[in-house]
Amino acid sequence: MILLLVFNFSMGQNSDNYNMWFQYLLSAKVTDKSTLTALTQYRSFDLAYDTRLFLLNAYMDYEVVDNIKPAVGAMFLILESYNADDTKRIRYEKRPFQQVTMENNIGRTSFSQRFRVEERFLSNPDEFEVRLRYLISVKIPFNKKGEKERLYGILKNEIRMNIVKDEPFDSNRLTAGIGIKTGKNSALELAFINQMETRRTSNYGFIGFRNSFDWRKKQK
Structure with a gap:
């Protein structure tokens, strides 16, 4: 129901309606207090072939x-956009x-x-920007208490x-979807993302996969 409401809202705006967003995320416990x-x-x-963005990201x-x-x-990105002459x-x-x-x-x-502060060094042309981001995320389990977790709901909103x-306002990104547990430490996530900017709204179908690991040294 949430996905349907978001979809209907975004379709009524000037928007890109067929974008896809694929993601793989790895998290690893390195010590009792730190995670990579x-x-x-x-x-x-489009569905896969017309590249819009590629990025690599890691943090501790x-x-x-x-x-x-x-x-x-730190993050490295390749950004591709269309000029007026296509x-x-x-x-x-x-x-x-x-x-x-x-x-x-x-x-x-x-x-x-x-809360995130990021320093953006861009080329073509060379630019430097500082951007602030605030993200709130909610994970809602769909299983009953005591049952094995199989499905969960995802709600997120981020303002940048x-x-x-x-123009101080960069964008607002709203996400709604579900997670499907595929193993004890892995999950497939499917979502709809609506990104509103000053002059444009973009809609994405999201497919993500996440793994979690424990790399802490085991006590003998």
Whole structure:
């Protein structure tokens, strides 16, 4: 029902309606307090072939107090967009970032808030931008208490703002979907993403896969 409402809302706007977003995410517990997260994304203007974006991202967080985790990381992106004459412009971006994540639970529903500051170094033409991001995420289990988790709901909203720019508002990204557990430490996620910018709204079908690992040294 949520997906249908979001879809109907976004179709009524000036939008790109056939974009796809593919993602793989790996998280690994390195110590009792620190976790390494790495992901890769591929986004296209069509079902798969017309490249829109490719990125690699990795960061390490550390739990300073219960459920509060600062982190540092970096990202590399290849951005492809269309010019007015239907030719493509390719830009490269290097993006170090810093963030703090706060997590808590209400019953069995988990909430996560993330504040991120990122420094964007772009080419073609060369530009430097600083952007702030605030993300709130909700994970809703669909199984009854005591049952094995098989399905869960996903709700996210992220607002992104530029610093020292004529237009401070960058975009707002709304996500609604489901997760399907494929193993003890893996899940397939399917979602609809609506990204609203100042002059354009883009819609994505999202397909993601995530794995979690424990790389801590075992005590003998």
